Every structure is written in C-alpha cells, then in structure tokens.
Amino acid sequence: MKLVIKDLTKTYKNGVKAIDNLNLEIGTGMFGLLGPNGAGKSSLMRTIATLQSPDSGSIEFGDINVIEDKMALRKILGYLPQSFGVYPKMSAEALLDYFATLKGVSSKSERQALVREVLEITNLYDVRTKHVAGYSGGMKQRFGIAQLLLNNPKLIIVDEPTAGLDPAERHRFLNVLREVGTNCTVIFSTHIVEDVKELCNEMAILNGGRILKHTTPIEAADEIKGQIWTKIIEREDLETMEATFNILSSNYNQDNTLNIRVHALEKPADDFVSTPPQLDDVYFIALKQDEPVLA
Template identity: 50%
Template sequence: MALSIRNLSKTYSNGVQALKDVSLEIPKGMFGLLGPNGAGKSSLMRTLATLQEADSGEAWLDDLDVLREKDKLRQVLGYLPQEFGLYPKVSAQMLLEHIASLKGVASRGERRELVEALLHKVNLYPHRKKELGTYSGGMKQRFGIAQALIGNPRLIIVDEPTAGLDPTERNRFHNLLSEIGENTVVILSTHIVDDVTHLCNSMAIISQGQVLEQGRPADIIEGMQGRVWKKTMDKAELVDHLARHQVISSSLYGGRTVLHIYSATDPQEGFEPVEAGLEDVYFHTINQHTHSLPAEVLEAAGKEADTPTLKA
C-alpha cells in the first residue's frame, strides 16, 4: 500500500501559488510532512482530502485515482483537520454513532459495537456519555482520531494534531498514531520537529509550496553529520557571527545564547562539533531555501526578519 503524488500544483484566486510541482512517494506507515506555518502543508492535505481541486498533477492510492475518484477515496479516507467543529451538547458516543451511520454502517448493533471499540482504542470510553463541550483539548483530538478511524481507512491525514496539547496528552497521542500507522498510510502534517523524529519512518520538508527534502529521517540526518558546530556566547557576540557563518539556529541556555552553524570544515573561533539532529537539518534546509536567517536568531541579534510567508 502506498500513496504516489506526482507534479501537484495549486494556485489560489488571489495569485498565491500554494503548491509548486509537488511529488512525493508515501509508503505504508507514518509519514511526516514537516514545514513552517504557511508552507503549503494544509493546502496539500486539503487537496488529498478532496476538499479542493488541484490545478495540475495526479495522486494515486495504489490503483485509486485520488483526484478523480473522489467518492471512492472518501470511502477509504480518515481525516483530522487542524481545526474541526464539534457539537458541544452532544456526547462522544452519540456523535460517533451518527458519523458511522453517515459512513454506511447501517446496522445499529454494528454501529454500537464499532463505536465502543473505537472509544476504548482512544481511551475515551469512560467519558463516552459526556458532552463534547466539556472535553479538554487532548480529549477532543482523540475524539477526532476516533471519527477518522471509522470505516477502516486505507489513508489517514492528520493536520497539526499535537498543537496546543500538554506533554502528557501529546505523548498519549503519539502512541495512538504509532499504533494506527502499523497497517495504514498515515500523513502527519506538522511544524513540530520532535513529532516527526519520534513517530515517522519517512518524511519530507516543504516550504513555500515546494518539496525541499524527502527520505528516511535517519538517512537525512546522517548526511549532515560532521557539519554542525555549536558555540555558547553572550548575546552581544551573536551579531558578529551572523555575517561570517551559515547559521542554523540559536537558543537560550542559562541566560546565554547557544548558536548552531553549518560548516564542512572546522570554523575555529571556539566552535565545537555537535551531533546533528533533525532540527538542524530542518532549519538548515529552510534557511537555504529562503536565503534568510531564522527569525529567533534575528530577534536575538536585535534585527527584524524579512522572510516572505505563504498562506496555506
């Protein structure tokens, strides 16, 4: 089972080109689509979920034409958008049974059995009769996954699923997604690097509507080993380094600035080698594409960012 996306493009009526000749090969399992806000991730997700038309290109889920056989795709699709509405006065059990009915589960007994199994799966069974308006953010996200799983989907799309969750809920959500991804194509669209690091066997980095990098996270990270260097300094020293080095990122630790830079050779000046991580790869890839420094680096240096953004 696999999803193949070929030369997909989309331009909105306001002239913004949200997708630019996107091609991806997505195998069974968890696939991370990583990019900054406004990169085009949501535009790609909405196109694959048949919520909007592409201008050109194609997408195939095995032998199913995703863009032209929309009704067939919807029968095997589970979708959890970044924001979704719930009926606040309706219980989780009642709404899930209604959704199951809409998805073609005609037998009342079969619906009840399916919904109870899903509620157990997402750890909401003890709260099944509570009104959805009383649910926490994490509980609502788990409900969203439950509704996406109705009908045994072959393709599941989740868009920014852990944004706003506390660490406990986020960890619980990670475990649930990992279990689901064992037998299904699951696309995880996010700007949170750790989510991809912990969950995904394959991934792509997207920015300004273009795919910049794709492959296995471990392989992508390996290609950057030996080229990441760090130095801890006072904020006043930061500006002096911006003009001389390819800056990857900066962070504060103990009131001082920790700067990561990219260099194929030893940059000297007190820098020391550090093991590359997916965050280094991500920031370096984005910075190279936009020809700009990370916003947090500019902010720390007292400068203003001048990086174009793209509405997803």
C-alpha cells in the same frame, strides 16, 4: 497501498501558489510532512483529501485515481483537519454512533461494537458519556482520531494535530496515532520537528509548496554528521556571529549566555565544538538553502 503525487499545482485566486509542481510517493506507515506555517502543508492535505481540486497534476492511491474518482478515496479515507469544528452537546458515544450511521453502518449492534472499539483505541472509553464539547484539546483530537477510524481507513491524514496541546496531551495523542498507523498510510502534517522525530519512519520537508527534501529522520541526520558545531557566546555577540557564521539556531543558558549551533563542512574556528546533528538542524538547513538570494 502507495500514494503517488505527480506534478501537482494549485494557485489560489489571490495569486498565491500553494502547491508548486509537487512530486511525492508515500508508502505504508507514518509519513511526516514538515514545514513552517504557510509552507503549503494544509493546501496539500486538503487536495489529497478531495476537499479542493488542483489546477494540474495527478494523485493516485493504489488503483484509485483520486482526482477523477473522489468518492472511491473518501470511502477509505480518514481525515483530521487542523480545526475539527464545533461540537454539539452530545456524548462521545452518541456522536460516534451518529457518525457511524452517516458512514453507512446500519446495524445498531455493529455500530455499538465499532464505537466501543474506537473509544478503547483512543483511550476515551471511560469518558464516553461526557459531552465532547467539554473535552480538553487533547481529548478532542483523540476523538477526531476515533471518528476517522469508523470506516477502517487505508489512508489517514492529520493536519497539525498537536498544535496547542500540553506535553501530556501531546504524548497521549502521539501514542494513539502510533498505534493506529501500523497497517495503513498515515500523513502527519506539522511544523513541530519533535513530532516527526518521535513518530515517523519517513519524512519530507515542504516550503513554498515544493518538496525540499524527502528522506528518513535517521538518514537525514546521518547526512550532516561532522557538519554541526556549537559555541557559547554572549548575547550581544549574536549579531556579529550571524554575519560571520551559518547559525541554524540558538538557545539561552542559565547564565544568560547563548549556545549557538552552526552548520559548516569544516570547523568554523578553534573555539567551536563538534556536536551530533539533530533533525532540527536538517530542517533549518533545508529552509536556509531555500531562502532567495538577495541581489
């Protein structure tokens, strides 16, 4: 099933245009929606998830008109918001059984089998009797995946799911998401480039409520081959370099020098070295090109 978004707009009462005439098509598999904080990612996710209505435009998922028939989408939707909320002092097993009841699974034996299945998929079965309130951040996020799997969703939306997770928890969470995202449409919203690089077969860069680029991670990097250059500089030279070259990023070396990455169609100067492009470079180029031109 394909998600088709056409001419979508949303402006809040304070005048902020969160979604600006957005058009996007997303097919089966893992789709990464990449953008900085405030780019409009959560607004778009909430609109697709039927938690708010757009001012104009359309959203269709397969043969479902999402805006006109919200309940039809909700029956096949799994949604993990940026903040999942406060958990009662209940075990994961009991809480999932409760959620399954709310989702219309009336048979106790069917609920038990379903709860066991989602706990095993999310690697939480061994801690099923522990209170979810006492889980670590990564375990809570995996529990969030478990609860959204209860209705066998065809569309899954996860909003900034790895923010605040330590590296080990992030790795475990991404592995779970990779496993569940093989047979349905998963929209993975994040500002962490590495998450998209590791997980997604297709991606878009969003800023100011607009799609700046819609591509694949591999194609995006291929487009700028031969255009990324590096040079080691002293810290005090950074400001001069920024005024002279299109610096995408910089990072410190152990000797306190800086390694800068520059975007240029040709070698910027003799002492620059060509380097393979990374998805980070694609991201920073798109954001820089979107910056307003100062008069």
